Amino acid sequence: MNDLVLTNANIVLDDRVMHGTLIARNGFIRLIDEGSTQAPGAIDCEGDYVIPGLIELHTDNLEKHLMPRAGVLWPSLPAVLTHDAQVVAAGITTVFDALSVGDLEEESVRIETLRSTYDAILAGQNSGALRADHWIHLRCELAYPRLIEALEPLMRHSSVRLISLMDHTPGQRQYRDIQQYRKYYSKNHTSWTEDEFNNVVKQRAEQQATYSARHEKAVLDMVQGQDIVLASHDDTDTTQVEHAHRIGVSISEFPTTREAADAARKLGLTTVMGAPNVVRGGSHSGNVAALALAEADRLDMLSSDYVPASLLHGAFLLHSQAGWSMPRAIATVSANPARALGFRDRGELKAGLRADLVRMGAVDGLPIVRNVWVGGNRSF
Template identity: 35%
Template sequence: MTALDLIGAQVLLPGQGLVDAPLSFADGWIVSEPAGRRVDLSGCMILPGIVDLHGDGFERHVAPRRGAMTDVAEGLVAAAGELALNGITTAVLAQFYSWEGGLRGPEFAEKVFTAIAAVRPRVIPDLIPQLRFETYMLDDYAALPDRLAAWGVPYVVFNDHLAHDRLAAGRKPPRLTGQALKAGRNPDAYFQTMLALEARGPEVPAALEALTARLGDVGIRMGSHDDRDPQTRAAWRARGVGIAEFPETREAAEAARAAGDAIVMGAPNVMRGGSHNGNVSALDLVASGLCDALASDYHYPSPRRAALSLAQTGVLGVEAAWDLVSAGPARVLGLSDRGTLAPGKRADLLVLERSSGRIVAVFAAGRVAHMSGDLAARFLTG
């Protein structure tokens, strides 16, 4: 099925919204003229494929239970299937590189990035690796650019999960024992590791300046995670880090918008109507124009659900709402070949049954990524 003419559906077209129009694609690209076999999709909507800027839901497939690691490559194949059935045609897989160890440790990151490179040619959603780097891992700075190149990682986000106030006072952070045991570490040794990292705090700013300059020179896209205030965002921007992932306060988001930085929020936050840990509401930021993209974070169905909810409740028009999960994140990633259903773009699209809201078909670069239900017969029989 390399050339199809989809007719009878409402199609979300750039600058026009949902309109009754045919959509044709051939050899993986959307075309302006009829190209092949006609398929009647009456009763459906055709929307651009979802571009997910940040998600770690794949962990459920590569490590379904504590201590039970599956084959990482096969787990990623299963994750690709989940991505597809949720309409995600481009997925950024967010993998930690952290002193926390376990699924967040450097050794596991090596396995994940090696597996992504191995499975990427044989799964249909486009998988893009993202490294979430803990800023206090100073001993890893020197080798990091070469490791990113070897792994094919184009996108780095900086995190800091140390409990600085408690560590500075020599006190154990909450839940330390459980976290240590989950990572397979001795709790006392785990605490000593945290204290040693905390002690090197004064070295971090200058080391970050040098590291971000090196990464910027080789074209690595960079983001910061959980910016708390305008000053934090300004410091990251000065280092060339232009993406603000999940800012914790409205003030940080406003500072990002004023400076032209990209703002990424969590789609699950939109569906809840607020943050689970008391941070700023993504719904409020979206309504105020302070969000460029909604990401799955940890729940792959949420981007679709959030965009449709924003349109159905009137927070945004349908095109602006869907832009947050398609064209918006594509722009943040610099992927000019996808995100809208326009001639010359990749044939990344999903077919939604209007009566049920179910995704019944997904194509990525013109290839079938998912198809289900009675609608599949329309594609098979013409």
């Protein structure tokens, strides 16, 4: 027997917080009970919270390790291992690594590193070198001319479980204000004269007209009959959400307006917002605030997006600032993404489920990850 015993803990269940003891055996939760134990080997959590391991469905964090400095490409496997260590330290036990299939910019680290990163993730899985349970989220840039030829070979592995349909053409969705598009790319040291910028916007619109609808149909044909969840990225209005619902999308990923979030709720789509949006108190792109959607009951899940530590912090702020109960707040980063992605073996603290566990303290209102177990094994 290989028992893990966490005692004197505030255990966050699906409907309440219970002070008690959790026992896991051979990677699965065996028992959760009230009261403490003095059993040999029991870990005294000293009143800390014990919560389900966090589930991250969209993280771009890996990109920072692939290019740690402008113009510097890092080897893919070491980058994946560093990213893996960072997400586990943030309490994330199941992670969907978001790989962008295509980009609207001609010179892009996303295009250059796509295949090597994909292969490195699978190599890390096969070797047992990864601490978290890694899956693959393919982000399909519909207006990218070579999308289908890049996507087809990536669809052959069972780790691909989530696909998002995205279109970053300036003038709509995230960049409905085209000056936001210009501002974003200026951070990447891209500079245009006024004429050059207007020409770029025109070219992007022509690309969209040529490829987006055609590529969307091709992607939908590819996922037909497969165990893959579809997400729609940066929906802005009711029309876009209704279209997403019509083609089989079940996740509204980062809606940019209250109108889009309202439409997603009406049609039964699950809405995910960025945890950095919660932590910062608003969107860095001028889009709708995640806390505003939480207060209006239009938010179901959080994603750490580009800051792994924001996932737990964001959930904690839903509890402290939006007035949500601790179980409801923690569900946005555990039970709700588990259901949205079709996992039945994780996301909650219940007997029979995987022992993906996080021991969490709090200092001055900031959640602190003390320990993490993945499948009952200590990973942090």
